[in-house]
Amino acid sequence: MPSSTSNFKRILQLPRLFFRKPTEAESVHGGPPLEFERPIPQIPWRGMTVVVVLVVIAAAIAWEFYCRSIGYAPTLNNTEDLWAMARQRVQPESVVIIGDSRGWFDLDLDELQKGLGKRPVQLAGPGSCPYPVLADLTNDESFHGVIICSFTPRLFMAPPGSPPMERAEKNVRRSQTQTPAQRVSQYLAMPLEEHIAFLKQSDLTLEELLKRLPIPNRPSALIPPPPPPYFQTIDRERRARMIEECARPGSELQRTIQQGWIPLFTPPPPPTYIPKEVFMAQMMKAIEQRFQDVAAAAQKLRSRGGKIAFVRLPVSGELKVLEDRTTPRGQIWDRVIKDTAAPGIYFEDFPELAGFNCPEWSHLSAGDSVEFSKRLVPHLRAALGM
Amino acid sequence: MLFNSLTFVVFFVVVVTAYWSIHSWTARKNLLVTASYIFYGAWNPPFAALLFSTTAMDFWLGRQIAKAKNQPSRRAWLVGSVCMNLSMLGFFKYGNFLLENFQWFLARIGIIYHPPHLDILLPVGISFYTFHSLSYTLDIYRGVLQPTKSLRDFVLAVSFFPQLVAGPIVRAGDFLPQLVKPPRLRVGQFMWGLLLMTLGLFEKIVLADTMLAGSADRIFGYAGPLVALDSWLGVIAFAGQIFFDFAGYSTCAIGAALCLGFHLKDNFRFPYAAIGFSDFWRRWHISLSTFLRDYLYIPLGGNRAGWTRAAINLVIVMFLGGLWHGAAWTFVVWGLLHGFYLVIEHASRALIGERAWTANFAVKLLLGLITYGAVCLAWVFFRASDFTIATRMLGGMFGGHPHGDAILATREMLQIGIVTFLMMLAHWSLREINVETAVTRLPRWIVTTAWALMACAIILTQGSSNAFIYFQF
Numbered sequence: 001m002p003s004s005t006s007n008f009k010r011i012l013q014l015p016r017l018f019f020r021k022p023t024e025a026e027s028v029h030g031g032p033p034l035e036f037e038r039p040i041p042q043i044p045w046r047g048m049t050v051v052v053v054l055v056v057i058a059a060a061i062a063w064e065f066y067c068r069s070i071g072y073a074p075t076l077n078n079t080e081d082l083w084a085m086a087r088q089r090v091q092p093e094s095v096v097i098i099g100d101s102r103g104w105f106d107l108d109l110d111e112l113q114k115g116l117g118k119r120p121v122q123l124a125g126p127g128s129c130p131y132p133v134l135a136d137l138t139n140d141e142s143f144h145g146v147i148i149c150s151f152t153p154r155l156f157m158a159p160p161g162s163p164p165m166e167r168a169e170k171n172v173r174r175s176q177t178q179t180p181a182q183r184v185s186q187y188l189a190m191p192l193e194e195h196i197a198f199l200k201q202s203d204l205t206l207e208e209l210l211k212r213l214p215i216p217n218r219p220s221a222l223i224p225p226p227p228p229p230y231f232q233t234i235d236r237e238r239r240a241r242m243i244e245e246c247a248r249p250g251s252e253l254q255r256t257i258q259q260g261w262i263p264l265f266t267p268p269p270p271p272t273y274i275p276k277e278v279f280m281a282q283m284m285k286a287i288e289q290r291f292q293d294v295a296a297a298a299q300k301l302r303s304r305g306g307k308i309a310f311v312r313l314p315v316s317g318e319l320k321v322l323e324d325r326t327t328p329r330g331q332i333w334d335r336v337i338k339d340t341a342a343p344g345i346y347f348e349d350f351p352e353l354a355g356f357n358c359p360e361w362s363h364l365s366a367g368d369s370v371e372f373s374k375r376l377v378p379h380l381r382a383a384l385g386m
Numbered sequence: 387m388l389f390n391s392l393t394f395v396v397f398f399v400v401v402v403t404a405y406w407s408i409h410s411w412t413a414r415k416n417l418l419v420t421a422s423y424i425f426y427g428a429w430n431p432p433f434a435a436l437l438f439s440t441t442a443m444d445f446w447l448g449r450q451i452a453k454a455k456n457q458p459s460r461r462a463w464l465v466g467s468v469c470m471n472l473s474m475l476g477f478f479k480y481g482n483f484l485l486e487n488f489q490w491f492l493a494r495i496g497i498i499y500h501p502p503h504l505d506i507l508l509p510v511g512i513s514f515y516t517f518h519s520l521s522y523t524l525d526i527y528r529g530v531l532q533p534t535k536s537l538r539d540f541v542l543a544v545s546f547f548p549q550l551v552a553g554p555i556v557r558a559g560d561f562l563p564q565l566v567k568p569p570r571l572r573v574g575q576f577m578w579g580l581l582l583m584t585l586g587l588f589e590k591i592v593l594a595d596t597m598l599a600g601s602a603d604r605i606f607g608y609a610g611p612l613v614a615l616d617s618w619l620g621v622i623a624f625a626g627q628i629f630f631d632f633a634g635y636s637t638c639a640i641g642a643a644l645c646l647g648f649h650l651k652d653n654f655r656f657p658y659a660a661i662g663f664s665d666f667w668r669r670w671h672i673s674l675s676t677f678l679r680d681y682l683y684i685p686l687g688g689n690r691a692g693w694t695r696a697a698i699n700l701v702i703v704m705f706l707g708g709l710w711h712g713a714a715w716t717f718v719v720w721g722l723l724h725g726f727y728l729v730i731e732h733a734s735r736a737l738i739g740e741r742a743w744t745a746n747f748a749v750k751l752l753l754g755l756i757t758y759g760a761v762c763l764a765w766v767f768f769r770a771s772d773f774t775i776a777t778r779m780l781g782g783m784f785g786g787h788p789h790g791d792a793i794l795a796t797r798e799m800l801q802i803g804i805v806t807f808l809m810m811l812a813h814w815s816l817r818e819i820n821v822e823t824a825v826t827r828l829p830r831w832i833v834t835t836a837w838a839l840m841a842c843a844i845i846l847t848q849g850s851s852n853a854f855i856y857f858q859f
Contacts, residue, residue, distance in 0.1 A: 036560060036649055036651060037649050038640070038644065038649045038650075038822070039820070039822040039823075040572070040574045040575050040578050040822070041574075041578060041822050041825040041826040042574065042826060043574075043825070043826065043830060043833065044830065045573055045574045045577035045578070046573060046577075048577075048830065048833065048834045048837070049577050049580075051834050051838070052834060052837045052838045052841065055838040055842075056838055056841045056842055056845070059838075059842050060842075060845055063846070179428060179429045179430065180427070180428050180429075180431070181387040181388070181391060181393045181394075181428035181429060182391075182393075184392075184393040184396075184428070185391045185392045185393040188392040188393065188396060189392055192392075198846075199848060201848055204846075204848075205596070205846065205847055205848050206592065206596050206843060206846045206847045207596045207600070207847070209846075210596075210797060210801070211797065213797055215795070215796045215797045215800070216796060217795050217796050218792055218796065220792050221792045221793065221794065221795065221796075222791055222792065222793050223793070223795050271609070271610055271791075272610060272789075272791055273609070273610030273611055273790075273791070274610075
């Protein structure tokens with residue numbers, strides 16, 4: 001048996017690595033090319049394949065009919081690649097809409113084009129903080145166009161690492177790193193999504209269906225509230241429109257979505273693992289930082305001839321009460337307008353904008369979004385000097 | 387291009403149709419080379435040039451090794467190949483890691499140095515294709531492979547798209563012989579390839595991404611302490627996720643290759659039914675473990691020089707195996723833990739020997755579960771992005787945070803439990819056989835139903851675009 005000393009000496013003989021003929025054992029394991037062939041199960045493949053293809057086609061057709069029967073219609077998915085495509089359409093002098101889902105639903109591209117002379121690029125998105133997109137545009141030295149920023153206080157001030165920030169950051173990142181394969185996949189997916197109702201990533205995937213199972217959670221479990229179900233269609237320009245069922249007064253879908261907003265817009269409790277005062281101090285610091293960052297971004301844009309306007313879009317019902325209580329106008333909106341020295345249009349300040357009712361409390365119906373945009377245009381023209 | 391993308395579906399249909407429509411074997415191989423480079427370039431076209439340059443270099447170096455008149459020359463050419471491949475890997479994969487550690491080391495001795503951060507984009511699959519290519523020169527040097535005369539054939543061996551970016555690590559010596567004669571289109575082989583692709587995609591997008599990934603991500607991404615149940619479930623979810631993710635990719639690769647008439651070896655063989663860690667590494671990422679065994683462990687002396695040397699060799703091999711997975715000390719700890727496990731196992735075997743009671747099924751099951759538990763513990767370091775997270779996770783798992791948070795929904799806990807139970811059942815049922823044997827033995831209606839259900843589940847899941855975990859390696 002070799003001693004530890006002899007082992008130590010052997011360790012020092014490192015040049016031996018790769019520098020010798022293989023042993024017999026190695027030749028068996030790693031060496032000569034083997035005539036390797038995978039076994040193939042001997043079963044009636046043709047018949048089985050035909051059956052599988054027929055069953056899958058039949059199941060897909062049945063699932064499509066069922067989804068349509070319960071109110072789903074074909075529409076595009078709001079994917080990072082669709083966003084990246086929209087971002088690639090931004091020209092140096094474009095009009096760009098950024099922000100949350102209210103800017104996504106409530107601003108009609110046709111009306112804005114008529115009024116502003118340019119067709120806006122829609123970069124707003126559901127549950128998104130506008131800041132990452134604002135930073136992306138203002139860091140783009142070639143961009144000196146117009147930004148219309150939808151302003152929902154809770155989302156606007158979302159701290160780093162929160163889901164609203166991450167959603168927007170993912171979109172920006174995808175637009176910067178999108179591969180040719182991802183672009184092609186998006187082009188291939190769009191015609192399918194425009195014709196097949198069950199292709200709904202936010203609602204009808206296996207994962208989303210499992211989430212709907214009525215399984216109670218542990219009382220102590222910290223489970224984030226679920227996002228609202230499908231209630232909009234999206235086109236290739238990312239223009240979102242509320243579906244009729246949601247806009248129909250008193251519909252079940254409308255009630256479900258209304259009740260969903262309350263937990264989503266209620267401030268979450270502070271984390272258990274950080275002292276409350278420390279957490280509040282961190283939050284205050286993050287909020288202050290956001291004010292400064294937004295002001296700096298606005299200044300950067302203006303310095304090269306660009307413009308930005310903030311728009312507070314309609315909100316109704318209990319959600320408005322909640323927002324006014326938890327994110328008062330004086331503390332956030334007024335501060336942003338003051339710090340950025342940018343024009344702001346607050347819907348309640350103008351009677352022609354204040355009279356709209358959001359069916360599910362947070363967004364305008366498809367029809368109202370057109371009328372609202374028509375009435376908003378003069379204010380935007382005045383604010384932006386267009 | 388991801389297997390679970392519409393681009394790949396169209397790409398694959400076009401390539402397979404064109405491939406089997408062309409009569410000339412040379413034209414078919416040219417088609418595969420072109421398709422493989424399109425497949426790779428679809429991520430980042432300039433990196434296709436990098437892939438070609440390293441391949442061409444190894445082709446040339448392989449010929450120089452074979453032509454060399456004496457041993458020192460052969461050795462010099464081999465060193466050239468090893469240095470070229472490893473320096474490429476080192477620059478792209480470990481550049482910033484080395485700089486950061488160099489900076490840390492200087493700080494320890496009182497020198498403050500701020501190196502510039504290298505903005506290096508990691509070429510997808512570089513760890514895999516480097517090993518594909520390196521196996522060629524190593525085998526020529528070892529005298530077990532003749533260099534091919536065709537650059538095109540070698541380029542295809544390295545870049546063959548099913549195994550290009552995430553394995554299995556197919557050695558040139560296993561692939562090049564398959565390029566000599568054109569394969570014939572066989573219905574059974576083609577359909578089995580399609581079934582394997584369905585199984586692989588099902589593992590990836592249904593089981594890994596849909597059933598397990600969300601829970602694992604939330605647990606490992608949570609900033610606070612977690613209760614033991616959630617911590618354990620997060621780790622178990624990751625253990626399942628990484629198996630289904632990687633085994634799913636390998637199964638897709640084997641299936642896609644079969645559809646084109648090529649035979650790739652298994653990369654996984656029901657690893658969570660392993661009894662002991664040697665057994666685990668004979669079942670997990672087999673192409674990597676055999677690569678490390680043949681080109682590192684055995685040349686280091688293997689177990690031929692006594693127990694101590696074998697133990698040191700094991701630890702060295704697993705250390706480098708850990709580092710191969712990623713430029714982070716957490717991967718190194720993961721590798722070292724496995725090295726440590728293997729040493730303990732070898733020592734135990736030497737002490738206990740082959741006893742009759744170890745053949746008892748209950749004992750085997752117990753040892754298998756201990757193996758699984760230890761493997762899960764090691765996964766904590768593999769998944770955690772830093773040691774703070776890893777230690778917090780371990781603290782939670784061993785009751786260190788009785789007042790920690792619970793963040794998993796009951797549905798998620800059920801998903802993890804059910805999928806893991808079924809996975810373990812499948813692994814233990816099939817541990818002595820292979821999928822082909824199981825499919826042959828099963829009643830036809832079960833195979834047909836399972837195939838149809840997997841395809842329906844894939845459609846229902848709508849193929850999320852999550853990249854395979856091993857792409858980053």
